Amino acid sequence: xxxxxxxxWDIFYKRFSSKQVIGKTDLGxxxxxxxxxxxxxxxxxxxxxxxxxxxTAMEEKQLSPQTIHHCLGLIKRIFNKxxxxxxxxxxxxxxxxxxxxxxxMRFLTKKESALLLDNLCSLSPLWFDISNFALNTGMRASEIxxxxxxxxxxxxxxxxxxxxxxxxxxxxxxxxxxxxxxxxYLSNRSDYLFTNNSQKINxxxxxxxxxxxxxxxxxxxTDRRQQIVFHSLRHTFASWLVQSGVSLEVIGKILGHxxxxxxxxxxxxxxxxxxxxxxxLDMF
Numbered sequence: 001x002x003x004x005x006x007x008x009w010d011i012f013y014k015r016f017s018s019k020q021v022i023g024k025t026d027l028g029x030x031x032x033x034x035x036x037x038x039x040x041x042x043x044x045x046x047x048x049x050x051x052x053x054x055x056t057a058m059e060e061k062q063l064s065p066q067t068i069h070h071c072l073g074l075i076k077r078i079f080n081k082x083x084x085x086x087x088x089x090x091x092x093x094x095x096x097x098x099x100x101x102x103x104x105m106r107f108l109t110k111k112e113s114a115l116l117l118d119n120l121c122s123l124s125p126l127w128f129d130i131s132n133f134a135l136n137t138g139m140r141a142s143e144i145x146x147x148x149x150x151x152x153x154x155x156x157x158x159x160x161x162x163x164x165x166x167x168x169x170x171x172x173x174x175x176x177x178x179x180x181x182x183x184x185y186l187s188n189r190s191d192y193l194f195t196n197n198s199q200k201i202n203x204x205x206x207x208x209x210x211x212x213x214x215x216x217x218x219x220x221x222t223d224r225r226q227q228i229v230f231h232s233l234r235h236t237f238a239s240w241l242v243q244s245g246v247s248l249e250v251i252g253k254i255l256g257h258x259x260x261x262x263x264x265x266x267x268x269x270x271x272x273x274x275x276x277x278x279x280x281l282d283m284f
Contacts, residue, residue: 002042002043002044002045002090003042003043003044003082003087003088004040004041004042004043005034005038005041005042005043005046005078006035006039006040008043008078008079008081008082008087008088009030009034009035009078011081011082011085011087012077012078012081012082013026013027013030015081016077016081021142021146024202025070026074029067029070029071029074030074033058033063033067033071034071034074034075037054037057037058038054043079043082043088043090044088044090044091046075046093047093048093048094048095048096050093051072051075051093051094051095051096052096054071054072055068055072055096055098058071064100065098065099065100066100068098069097069098069100072095072097072098073095073097075095076095079092079093105225105226105235105265106225106226106227106228106232106235107232107235107236107238107239107240108217108228108232108233108236112215112217113135113236115215115217116131116211116212116215116217116228117131117132119211119214119215120207120208120211123207123210123211123214124205124207126194126196127205127207127208127211129181129184129185129194130144130194130201131208131230131233132177132181133178133181133182133194134230134233134234134237135233135236135237136174136175136177136178136181136237137159137172137174137178137237138172138234138237138238138241138254138255139161139172139234140231140234140256141203141204141230141231143161144193144194145192145194145200145201145202145203146192147159147161147192147193147194148191148192148193149186149190149191149192149193150191152182152186152193154174154179154182154183157173157174157175157179158171158172158173158174159171159172159174159182160172161256168256168258170253170256172254172256173254204229204230208230209229212228212229234255238251238255238263238266239266239269241254242266242269242270243269248260248263248264248266248267248270249263251263251266
């Protein structure tokens with residue numbers, strides 16, 4: 001009997017996904033989109049043509065190219081893991097992935113960040129501190145929420161990030177603002193630095209979105225790539241460093257980018273600074 005897709009999902013989720021940062025996202029793609037469409041299908045019955053039909057159906061539901069891309073990517077990972085476990089030996093379909101540009105490039109100005117932090121301070125001191133910490137370290141949300149007190153080293157002004165998004169560990173330097181925030185929470189006697197009522201935080205709170213709305217930062221902006229979300233704090237950190245003259249190589253190392261090409265998204269800021277620099281000569 002051919003292996004059922006839902007059985008493959010159960011194996012994949014339990015063994016490879018549930019304990020990973022991406023696990024909750026995988027579960028959402030499976031329950032909301034993949035399972036309803038491919039219900040009671042075997043792996044061998046899923047062909048290139050049926051995947052194209054799936055893509056069309058998802059487009060008709062007006063899902064974004066990014067979401068469709070991730071759904072197809074999840075199905076592909078399930079196939080690959082079943083082959084790895086020797087649970088499936090059939091023909092692999094060809095996955096034609098939709099192209100999309102989902103890079104969020106907008107970052108906060110100093111004035112915007114001050115307004116956001118003021119609103120956060122009024123709404124929640126905890127989320128003020130978490131957001132301020134993100135602005136001063138450039139750490140990903142998952143890295144902040146998973147930061148254990150044992151990986152903080154105030155004597156060397158650094159934190160150790162273990163098992164980051166790209167599976168590479170790194171050391172993040174701390175400035176004085178970040179250290180003050182850490183010192184405030186180290187006495188909580190919790191395994192994790194930031195907790196909410198002693199519970200581990202797993203995602204950005206609605207409080208952050210409320211503060212963004214109160215600050216008017218997304219007013220009139222319909223392009224999701226230009227809207228301010230928690231991840232925008234990481235872009236803001238990087239952009240401020242570029243504006244201060246820090247090299248892209250150093251910034252990429254702090255952010256934990258796997259290649260310099262990823263950091264190149266901030267190159268346009270450097271180019272703008274260079275253009276402004278040569279304009280100084282027009283004064284002579």
